[in-house]
Amino acid sequence: MTARVLFFSCEPGGAEVLIPVVRLLQERNFDVEVAAYGHGYDRFCAKGVTCREVEPVGADDTHLLAGTRPDLLITSAASLPDRDQSERRLWLGARQYSVPSLAFLDQWQNYSARFSGVSPDSHLAYLPDFISCIDEVGRREMIAEGFPQERLRAFGQPYLSDLTNQMALTSGADARKKLELDADEPVLLFASEAIAQHFGRIRGYDQHDALELFFSLLSAGAWTGRPVVKLHPKESLEQYIALLKRYAVLRPVFVTNELTPVECLAVASRVFGMTSVMLVEAFVLGLPVLSLQPGLVGDDPLVLSRLGIIPLARSQDISPPRGNEGFSWEFRADAFLAFVKDVLQVPV
Numbered sequence: 497m498t499a500r501v502l503f504f505s506c507e508p509g510g511a512e513v514l515i516p517v518v519r520l521l522q523e524r525n526f527d528v529e530v531a532a533y534g535h536g537y538d539r540f541c542a543k544g545v546t547c548r549e550v551e552p553v554g555a556d557d558t559h560l561l562a563g564t565r566p567d568l569l570i571t572s573a574a575s576l577p578d579r580d581q582s583e584r585r586l587w588l589g590a591r592q593y594s595v596p597s598l599a600f601l602d603q604w605q606n607y608s609a610r611f612s613g614v615s616p617d618s619h620l621a622y623l624p625d626f627i628s629c630i631d632e633v634g635r636r637e638m639i640a641e642g643f644p645q646e647r648l649r650a651f652g653q654p655y656l657s658d659l660t661n662q663m664a665l666t667s668g669a670d671a672r673k674k675l676e677l678d679a680d681e682p683v684l685l686f687a688s689e690a691i692a693q694h695f696g697r698i699r700g701y702d703q704h705d706a707l708e709l710f711f712s713l714l715s716a717g718a719w720t721g722r723p724v725v726k727l728h729p730k731e732s733l734e735q736y737i738a739l740l741k742r743y744a745v746l747r748p749v750f751v752t753n754e755l756t757p758v759e760c761l762a763v764a765s766r767v768f769g770m771t772s773v774m775l776v777e778a779f780v781l782g783l784p785v786l787s788l789q790p791g792l793v794g795d796d797p798l799v800l801s802r803l804g805i806i807p808l809a810r811s812q813d814i815s816p817p818r819g820n821e822g823f824s825w826e827f828r829a830d831a832f833l834a835f836v837k838d839v840l841q842v843p844v
Contacts (some may be wrong), residue, residue, distance in 0.1 A: 499558045500527040502566035506582055508729060509773055510572025512537035513602040516654035517570065518545055520635055520829060521836075524844055535654050535729050536572075542756075553582035558589040566595055567840055573599040573610040573627065576694055577618075584613070584622035596839050597624035602653065604630060604799035604823070607638050623647060626835075633799065635825040649835060656780050657827035659758070663781060667756070668762035669684070675724065677763065682721030685760055685778075686710050687769035690730040700793030703731070704739065706770045709790045709809065711743040716812070719766060723748040726760045726774070771798040779806060780825060786814065799823060808839050 503518055505511045511532065516521040522528050530547045540547040549561055561569070569590045571583045584598065590597040601610070611627075612619050620642055627643070628651040629635045630702050635648050672679060694704035707725065714723060723746050727733065733750050740748060751760060757774055761767065767778035767785050778785045779800055788809045801808040804818030833844045 497573040498525060498527045499567045500529065500565065501568045501570060501839050502564045503530045503570050504583065504586055505532055505536040505540075505572035505574060506534045507574035508535045508539040508582055509602045510574030510600075511536040511543075511545075512655040512682050513574075513600050513653060514572055515540070515543050515545055515569065516658050516827060517600065517832070520832075522532055524833070528664060528701075529566070531560055531564075533589070534573075548576075552580060553585040553589075555581070555585065557585060558592065559588065561589050561593055563596065565593075566590075568836065569595050569597040569624075569645065571599050571624070573601050576606070576609055577612055577614045579694070581613075584611075587622055587624040590624070598624070598626045598649075598835075599624045600628045600651070601634060602655065603771075603776070604634050604637065604802075605771060605797040607634075607643070608641050611643075626839075628652075628832075631824045644814070649831075651821075651832045651835070652827040653825040654827040656777065656825040659777055659780055662758050663762060665741070666756075666758050666762045668759075671763045673747055673761040674754055674759075675751065675763070677722060677724075677749070679810065682719075682765040683763045684714065684719055684723050685764035685767045686723060686725045687760075687767065687772040687774035687778075688725060688727050688731060689756075689772050690728045691770060693730055698793070699789070699797070700791040701789055702769075703728075703770065705786045706791045707736070707739060709788050709812070710768050711739070711746060711748070712811065713809075714746055715743065721765055722753060724760065724763070725749070725750045726755070727755065728772075763802070771796075775806070776800060776825070 501531045503514050531550045532547050533550055537549050577584055586595050611622050615622055626647055626649055629638050630653050631650050635650055639645055688703050692776055767783050770776045770789055775785050785806045787798050792810050796802040800806040805820050807817050808815045837844045
């Protein structure tokens with residue numbers, strides 16, 4: 497009998513990291529079902545992945561698991577506890593059904609928050625059976641935060657591993673035409689995030705502060721080029737009207753759904769942002785990258801600047817990089833398939 501694998505994510509970044517894994521198991525003739533909602537559902541569909549739209553998973557809700565009866569549950573770990581609990585409830589429900597569960601991280605940040613609840617006594621209270629911690633950097637940092645070492649597997653970041661192939665199929669010229677940019681005009685891409693919506697100001701800044709710093713550095717002549725701002729799906733252009741008017745001389749272009757993240761990177765000469773995975777994507781593609789985190793409080797959430805691999809701007813002054821710390825992202829497909837074989841006791 498063919499083993500059945502249920503995939504789930506409700507976040508776009510979570511969907512992206514799972515899509516190559518979905519396709520890998522489909523190629524191996526597993527019985528694969530993908531369930532999602534919200535931005536995760538939209539991203540699966542946009543990438544041509546057959547997906548069943550479901551409702552958010554409520555407390556003690558096991559309808560999805562009971563209806564699917566999977567042999568293995570694979571999810572993202574992309575939701576913050578005060579925003580959505582679906583992943584966490586699926587992990588707990590899978591344990592009730594004696595279904596092994598694996599969660600893939602898409603980023604090297606917010607480790608504990610991804611597996612905790614909203615109350616202080618729920619620290620790491622929601623753990624799947626296994627977590628793909630990406631690489632040895634993720635493993636080391638997660639163990640330091642109290643994660644049980646035996647649950648961690650370093651399978652890499654599947655989406656990043658597939659990024660070069662995706663870029664080869666993407667036309668930068670066509671993307672420029674969509675934005676009405678000149679063919680030879682340098683593009684300074686700013687990848688925004690919904691920092692204010694998710695974290696308030698606990699980091700010492702939000703996306704508005706970072707974008708203001710970006711525009712002020714451009715006004716001071718730090719770089720020459722056309723600023724293009726890629727908004728997060730949870731943001732709207734209306735939030736930035738005042739800032740846009742203040743820096744109208746720079747002729748900034750704001751992107752919502754006109755381009756995919758990969759198309760944005762295809763037109764970029766340099767990439768700026770805060771802690772978005774798009775900065776990691778740009779680094780993987782060999783683009784110059786700068787993290788803008790004005791007034792940062794606490795630890796740097798972005799792995800590249802935290803390790804000193806790329807420069808960090810906490811103000812108008814920019815801290816130079818220290819060198820590569822050896823972090824990696826390649827998806828270890830063979831190791832993952834060996835894991836599936838071991839967990840399910842099936843040939844792969």
